Amino acid sequence: MSTFDTIDDLPADSRVLVRLDLNSPIEDGEPQDNRRFERHAETVRELADAGHRVVLMAHQGRPGRDDFTSLAGHADILADHVGRDVAFVADTYGDDALEAIDALRAGEVLLLENTRMCDDELPEASPAEKAETAFVQTLAPHFDAYVNDAYSAAHRKHASLVGFPLVLPAYAGRVMETEYEANTAIATREFDGPVTMVVGGTKATDVIGVMDALDEKVDRFLLGGVAGELFLRAAGHPVGHDVGGMDLFDEQWERNRELIESVLDERGDAIRLATDLAYEGPDGGRAEVAVDEIDEKTDGYLDVGSETVADYEQPIRESDAVFVKGALGVFEDERFADGTVGALEAIAETDCFSVVGGGDTSRAIEMYGLDEGDFSHVSIAGGAYIRALTGEPLPAVEVLEAAAAGQ
Numbered sequence: 001m002s003t004f005d006t007i008d009d010l011p012a013d014s015r016v017l018v019r020l021d022l023n024s025p026i027e028d029g030e031p032q033d034n035r036r037f038e039r040h041a042e043t044v045r046e047l048a049d050a051g052h053r054v055v056l057m058a059h060q061g062r063p064g065r066d067d068f069t070s071l072a073g074h075a076d077i078l079a080d081h082v083g084r085d086v087a088f089v090a091d092t093y094g095d096d097a098l099e100a101i102d103a104l105r106a107g108e109v110l111l112l113e114n115t116r117m118c119d120d121e122l123p124e125a126s127p128a129e130k131a132e133t134a135f136v137q138t139l140a141p142h143f144d145a146y147v148n149d150a151y152s153a154a155h156r157k158h159a160s161l162v163g164f165p166l167v168l169p170a171y172a173g174r175v176m177e178t179e180y181e182a183n184t185a186i187a188t189r190e191f192d193g194p195v196t197m198v199v200g201g202t203k204a205t206d207v208i209g210v211m212d213a214l215d216e217k218v219d220r221f222l223l224g225g226v227a228g229e230l231f232l233r234a235a236g237h238p239v240g241h242d243v244g245g246m247d248l249f250d251e252q253w254e255r256n257r258e259l260i261e262s263v264l265d266e267r268g269d270a271i272r273l274a275t276d277l278a279y280e281g282p283d284g285g286r287a288e289v290a291v292d293e294i295d296e297k298t299d300g301y302l303d304v305g306s307e308t309v310a311d312y313e314q315p316i317r318e319s320d321a322v323f324v325k326g327a328l329g330v331f332e333d334e335r336f337a338d339g340t341v342g343a344l345e346a347i348a349e350t351d352c353f354s355v356v357g358g359g360d361t362s363r364a365i366e367m368y369g370l371d372e373g374d375f376s377h378v379s380i381a382g383g384a385y386i387r388a389l390t391g392e393p394l395p396a397v398e399v400l401e402a403a404a405a406g407q
């Protein structure tokens with residue numbers, strides 16, 4: 001059971017400041033619809049239908065990355081899911097934002113600009129420090145309550161996630177409630193047979209530390225994506241480097257090199273790495289190469305190869321539980337979807353307990369016509385859900401709990 005207050009406890013006619021997680025894949029500069037919009041729309045609709053004035057905060061990407069954009073397009077997608085207008089103001093806490101907030105009427109919804117465009121948001125700091133920032137101090141007097149629905153960002157100590165509960169009455173939204181309960185229950189669940197984790201995606205830094213901490217819970221890891229290539233690099237193969245303008249590998253390698261080497265050393269028996277990889281061939285199609293035959297760092301690899309896909313199916317079929325965190329390849333491009341879809345299909349065909357996590361990864365389920373009902377839980381969280389599996393506290397959840405306990 002959760003130990004925080006929820007939107008059921010909100011006083012009537014409140015001016016509510018709501019933190020969502022609408023962080024999405026960006027294609028050609030535009031956010032792509034995904035499960036996060038659909039799930040958060042439930043909270044937003046409920047608050048607006050109840051007659052509250054609803055102001056939304058969310059982030060997109062990180063400064064310096066290609067996916068760091070305005071939230072203007074997010075407002076339109078969210079409006080379609082909510083079934084109400086969602087106004088947008090290109091400001092976080094300046095005069096334009098405050099004017100739009102104060103002009104809002106009962107039942108109206110307004111989305112503020114990307115929180116990460118504000119300098120106070122990102123540097124990780126304690127809730128007390130974040131509560132003192134100009135961002136929090138300027139916005140808070142315009143509201144009666146703060147609602148956090150962003151479970152999937154709850155592992156970050158950012159101002160919009162941990163600062164407001166110290167200065168406003170704080171509540172959990174519906175996504176926060178359901179994800180918290182599902183993931184906490186998974187963390188304490190025991191399994192009789194083998195437990196497998198499929199690890200991929202781009203945020204290798206988020207998963208590698210957790211792999212170490214999941215030592216007792218997970219019997220084998222099947223690797224792909226960026227983390228998989230970094231492990232292959234640690235095993236001596238010339239892959240997992242930034243080539244052709246990529247910036248996914250070298251910085252994460254420097255940051256995690258020692259940990260990767262020690263995880264490989266201590267848990268090598270439990271870790272399966274790709275034996276072949278796929279890349280874009282000279283004719284523009286999918287080409288594959290055996291990992292042992294790669295002798296220079298020339299190509300960028302975009303998926304695990306077909307031998308690896310077949311190799312990973314067997315351990316999945318033998319498992320009592322399978323956890324997925326991150327895609328095995330760039331599944332958004334059909335040519336490089338085999339690894340991700342192959343793993344998801346194998347999971348769907350078995351009756352093991354299964355969780356698919358990640359805002360991006362869970363999108364593969366509908367893109368490739370898989371049935372959500374074939375998985376025990378599809379989480380819109382990635383990093384937060386795997387941290388929850390280790391039993392590690394989530395700072396944004398802790399502040400909600402402390403607020404409810406009157407601390």
Ligand SMILES: Nc1ncnc2c1ncn2[C@@H]1O[C@H](COP(=O)(O)OP(=O)(O)O)[C@@H](O)[C@H]1O
Pocket residue numbers: 025200201202203204224225226248301302303325326327328329330331332357358359360361362381382383
């Ligand atoms: N080899 C790869 N190179 C580049 N991107 C990859 C690779 N493998 C997987 N990806 C990308 O990883 C993304 C998912 O990454 P991540 O953000 O870590 O997971 P999630 O959003 O599911 O938590 C997918 O959108 C996919 O395109």
Ligand SMILES: O=C(OP(=O)(O)O)[C@H](O)COP(=O)(O)O
Pocket residue numbers: 021023061062152153156203206358359360380381382383384
């Ligand atoms: O998408 C997110 O995390 P996820 O990719 O682990 O699901 C969250 O929005 C956190 O974003 P961040 O990893 O840029 O801090």
